[in-house]
Amino acid sequence: MPITRNFSKVEEILKKHAYDKKNLIKILLDVQKEYRHLPKDVINYLGVALDLPPAKIYGVGTFYAQFSLKPKGQYAISICDGTACHMQGSTSLLQAIEKEIGIKPGEVTPDLLFSLDQVGCLGACALAPAMVINEEVYGNLTPEEVTRILKNLKERKEA
Amino acid sequence: MKIIVNGKETIIKDNERNMLEALQHIGIEIPNLCYLSEASTFGACRMCLVEVDGKDVVTSCTLSPREGMRIRTNTPEIYELRRGILELILASHDGDCPTCERNGSCKLQKYAEDFGIRKNRFSKNKKNTITDYSSPIVRDNSKCILCGDCVRVCEEIQSVGAIDFAYRGFNSQVVPAFEDGLSLTECVYCGQCVAYCPTGALTFRNDLDELYKALKKKKTVIGMIAPAVRVAIQEEFGLSSDMVMAGRLASFLRMSGFSKVFDVAFAADLVAYEEAYEFKDRLINKKALPQLTSCCPGWVKFVEQFYPDYLENLSSVQSPQQALGSVIKEIYARENGLNKEDIYLVSFMPCTAKKHEAKREELEGLVDLVLTTRELAQMVKTSGMKLKNIVPEPFDRPYGISSQSGLSFGKTGGVLMSVLDVLKDDIHISDVVITEREEGIKIVEALYGEGQTVRGAIVYGLGNVRAIMKEVQAGQLNVDVIEVMACNHGCIGGGGQPYPNDTVTRKERAMSLRDTVGINSINSPIENFYMRELYQKHFGQPLSEKAHHILHTTYKPHRRIAETNIEIMPLPVPETEKTTVKVCLGTSCYAKGSYKILADLxxxxxxxxxxxxVEVMGTFCTENCGHSPNVLVGDQLVSEATTEKVIEALKTQIVRT
Structure with a gap:
């Protein structure tokens, strides 16, 4: 039987951070990693467990770009559009990604496999144009290369 | 300490909190949009700039005074900076002043006028916002300037935290969690955010149209006026306080089509009398102590959400507004051959939470409409009548006279002292000593009976109450009764009062109420002849069955998180083929180990x-917190649950299906 929401994971995270509200950001980072977003009921659960108003947690969760209220894909793509990447043609990379997976920045594919965000700078300007998928950095990209990477990830899922 | 202000040597106090207050105290009102002396310093609006030692321009609210500091408050540079800030704020502001509830009392509007801003260098950049009409508190973020006053008042003074900043940069907004309506949050509708909002972003629901509709329908419209209204309404007209204001208002309402006008202070006498005997009963029998007063609807909702274990400690006597509503609908109507459906009862209150109280499930239908001091002032303004020229008239009988005690319900201490006043001769209360422990918390000690001690606490501000409740829970503070008013300084500081509604103004209202109380020649509720007559004719004794029926109410735990069901192990089969078990993960249940039960299940x-x-679900409150942890097995509530108890209940239900 599938478990939609297992608070045991949240409890593990809370325990790891000593149920201390001062560790809220660390707790949220772990929650984000676990669920690929901050689910509403988890925010409420944390409110109860940490004795914090949910409005406060919501405020922190919406402030930092690391957190998302909507689920991120299994592969969370951040395509860089900082100055260096922009000059090196990141726009064409973005078009290639949009064409391959059919979503725009800020969106997630219906099967939750990919999500796409456009970011200001990844700090990898020497590798421009660059993108990051989950924690892996890809540099010196071309549209063809991007399409190949995404195709590979899709196949990995099917296999 | 000596500093040099605008070239003049000036002596300021050594312990000033910051330069802004220091300058205020020597008569220089530095423009600001986010400074609240009652809360922490935020430094967001950047309006309060001053020049220090001829070079730096800094915010005076975050500047600590230092000996010999040279301050300039009015240089061309500062003027330009302040103007620039105002223009920037106005560029992203709705700016529809004529239709704004704060037209004429808005700080932003005032500064725009003071600085003579006629044309904005910056083009409009409107935010995409919605207006939240879900509760008596109306939020309109298109008018919000992100000063954060409401956030700090709600969190620091009231310890509720229903709203907070969300998002970032230009997209920043003050919102409840998940941008829900306030009615779905832990907001207690005290309206302190409304009191401190410098603009029209937070206001209360204006219900005046409802009154005119009722008057048009030729209903028997009856009014009643709370004590705190009569000592504040004159501020809307620039008048000084007026001992006969209540009489002018009564006369005004009659001229406006009201059939009768009664005094809520009468009901305060009634409530004090009933509540006093409830307290005596608990004190003698040592049960449900400390008794918590229940006049303040913000406080009542606060207890229901945060202290469900203390619901039986709340006095079950209704608030004066509701008690008088009950008496008018249940007794007055019958005595005067009226159908209670034909009476339209309007109460005039300093309070935004009273609008919520009148619509509570247990109390609905008693008071038909609650209007605030500001709405009443609006009525007077639109009538064209000059308040000062209206000849005062007494309230109508029989609910028109009140004692000093009843009138003093409008400010902190009024309720508890009235209760003691009623019991004075009955249980021989003497040697009453009141000590102020800190701002907002007073301790009352007295002797009663044969030398026993009775102790009470008088508290305002819900943050102060939280501190007191913590001590009570830990057994560190031993009191028999606690009076709570959610707003600082009591009802006179309610969210429906005129602007400015700050500490200085509240203290003035307290003095005015003290004087109004002082000239009343009836001392104690016991001397209120008409109130005693109610008992003789209808209730018999306090706490009688009849008194309970008319004057008392009930409370229940109140969820503070709206979301109800959380799918944990969903079972996609028809209802008839499964048994659903729902584990409560709300505060009380969680604290008592409901997570363990969930994990076991x-x-x-x-x-x-x-x-x-078996389908496993979670919920954030079953509203049965007194017997936590709670688990719902099918429709059966298992309280004080253990894994074994839940499994046993589950097995029985499975056998049945």
């Missing part, structure tokens, strides 16, 4: 054959 459902048709 998940384990059982995963591994045990008998449990294969």
């Amino acid at each position: 998940i384990e059982s459902v995963k591994s045990e054959e008998w449990a294969k048709n």
Whole structure:
């Protein structure tokens, strides 16, 4: 039987951070990693467990770009559009990604496999144009290369 | 300490909190949009700039005074900076002043006028916002300037935290969690955010149209006026306080089509009398102590959400507004041959939470409409009548006279002292000593009976109450009764009062109420002849069955998180083929180990054959916090639950299906 929401994971995270509200950001980072977003009921659960108003947690969760209220894909793509990447043609990379997976920045594919965000700078300007998928950095990209990477990830899922 | 202000040597106090207050105290009102002396310093609006030692321009609210500091408050540079800030704020502001509730009392509007801003260098950049009409507190973020006053008042002074900043940069907004309506949050509708909002972003629901509709329908419209209204309404007209204001208002309402006008202070006498005997009963029998007063609807909702274990400590006597509503609808109507459906009862209150109280499930239908001091002032303004020229008239009988005690319900201490006043001769109360422990918390000690001590606490501000409740829970503070008013300084500081509604103004209102109380020649509720007559004719004794029926109410735990069901192990089969078990993960239940029960159940459902048709869900409150942890098995509520109890209940239900 599938478990939609297992608070045991949240409890593990809370325990790891000593149920201390001062560790809220660390707790949220772990929650984000676990669920690929901050689910509403988890925010409420944390409110109860940490004795914090949910409005406060919501405020922190919406402030930092690391957190998302909507689920991120299994592969969370951040395509860089900082100055260096922009000059090196990141726009064409973005078009290639949009064409391959059919979503725009800020969106997630219906099967939750990919999500796409456009970011200001990844700090990898020497590798421009660059993108990051989950924690892996890809540099010196071309549209063809991007399409190949995404195709590979899709196949990995099917296999 | 000596500093040099605008070239003049000036002496300021050594312990000033910051330069802004220091300058205020020597008569220089530095423009600001986010400074609240009652809360922490935020430094967001950047309006309060001053020049220090001829070079730096800094915010005076975050500047600590230092000996010999040279301050300039009015240089061309500062003027330009302030203007620039105002223009920037106005560029992203709705700016529709004529239709704004704060037209004429808005700080932003005032500064725009003071600085003579006629044309904005910056083009409009409107935010995409919605207006939240879900509760008596109306939020309109198109008028919000992100000063954060409301956030700090709600969190620091009231310890509720229903709203906070969300998002970032230009997209920043003050919102409840998940941008829900306020009615779905832990907001207690005290309206302190409304009191401190410098603009029209937070206001209360204006219900005046409802009154005119009722008057048009030729209903028997009856009014009643709370004590705190009569000592504040004159501020809307620039008048000084007026001892006969209540009489002018009564006369005004009659001229406006009201059939009768009664005094809520009468009901305060009634409530004090009933509540006093409730307290005596608890004190003598040592049960449900400390008794918590229940006049303040913000406080009542606060207890229901945060202290469900203390619901039986709340006095079950209704608030004066509701008690008088009950008496008018249940007794007055019958005595005067009126159908209670034909009476339209309007109460005039300093309070935004009273609008919520009148619509509470247990109390609905008693008071038909609650209007605030500001709405009443609006009525007077639109009538064209000059308040000062209206000849005062007494309230109508029989609910028109009140004692000093009843009138003093409008400010902190009024309720508890009235209760003691009623019991004075009955249980021989003497040697009353009141000590102020800190701002907002007073301790009352007195002797009663044969030398026993009775102790009470008088508290305002819900943050102060939280501190007191913590001590009570830990057994560190031993009191028999606690009076709570949610707003600082009591009802006179309610969210429906005129602007400015700050500490200085509240203290003035307290003095005015003290004087109004002082000239009343009836001392104690016991001397209120008409109130005693109610008992003789209808209730018999305090706490009688009849008195309970008319004057008392009930409370129940109140969820503070709106979301109800959380799918944990959903079972997509028809209702008839499964048994649903719902574990409460709300504060009380969580604290008592409901998570353990949830974990055990998940384990059982995963591994045990008998449990294969069990669906596991979670919920954030079953509103039965007094007997936590709670688990719903089908429709059956298992309280004080253990894994064994839940499994037993589950097995019985499975056998039945």
